Amino acid sequence: MKNDNGLVNLRRKKLKSKKIQSKGGLLNLRYSPSEIDKKVKAIYSKILSYSKNLDSGNFKSFSTDDLRHLFELYDRYFFNNFFTKNYGDTIFFRLSNRMTRASGKTTYWKNNKTYEICLSTVLMFQSFGDVRRKIKVSGIVCHDRIEAVMRVLEHEIIHLVERVLFETSSCFKPQFKQFSRNVFNHSDVTHQLVSHYERADKIFDLRVGDRVSFIHNGEMYIGLLTRITKRATVMVAAPDGPLVDSNGKRYSKYYVPLPLLKQVKRQPV
Ligand SMILES: [Zn+2]
Secondary structure, three states: OHHHHHHHHHHHHHHHHHHHHHHHHHHOOOOOHHHHHHHHHHHHHHHHHHOOOOOOOOOOOOOHHHHHHHHHHHHHHHHOOHHHHHHHHHEEEEEEOOOOOOOEEEEEEOOOOEEEEEEEHHHHHHOOOOOOOOEEEOOEEEOOHHHHHHHHHHHHHHHHHHHHHHOOOOOOOHHHHHHHHHHHOOOOOOEOOOOHHHHHHHHHOOOOOOEEEEEEOOEEEEEEEEEEOOEEEEEEEOOOOOEEOOOOOEEEEEEEEHHHOEEOOOOOO
16 A cells, blocks of 8 residues: 555656646747747748638638647747647637737636637737738737737737746736747737727828717718727717716717718817
8 A cells, every 4th residue: 555655646746747847848948039030930831821711921811720720830839739738628719809909818717727818800900901000019020910910929828838837927027028038039018010099090080089970871970089999989969868978968879980980170260
């Protein structure tokens, strides 16, 4: 019995130490800029040739399978399949068309020990479209959508590493910044992808606070532009409207596609 127990304990100890060792190895991972460059170029050409959706650097459609596949390539090239081997069935992927500010999000659910990496398709597809300017993600200039998605995913993978190691993660802390520099040569933790607000401003000359007009059921309405997402939120004064402001004035709310709005220029006094 003693021996058996000893053997079991030894096995447990071995397994435990092996896992800690590999986790420790994860934190000490470091690649030179030229190694990183080679790896990301290989991943770029692989995802472009494998995926049915990605027909060019500025693809028109992207699926969760593409995201999963991209992650698996990163796991193979950068982490020696650490995640697939140890966390394969606990990491999930999602795309969001509601994330309008954050380009990605990594979540850890403690109760069932699962992880989720979610990327914003809003920012993905609004960038490298009709708003033309230089776009940096994680401090690196991106030349097309695939490069931008890769930089965002790299940032989220660093969050995943921290979640796996410490359960919590913060990209504002020195450890994250150091690790993202060591593994992916990132020099920043922010993105400059094109937001709804920027596109509304540059393409349609519309900003929150503008007085705007639009046609609805053959009638023209004039109201205040209060929010911009995929559509604009316009508050129109209406005596029997369901919404009331702090002055007791009543409004109706309309969701209007941006191309259908016209800015109402203020008349000079
Ligand atoms: Zn972050």
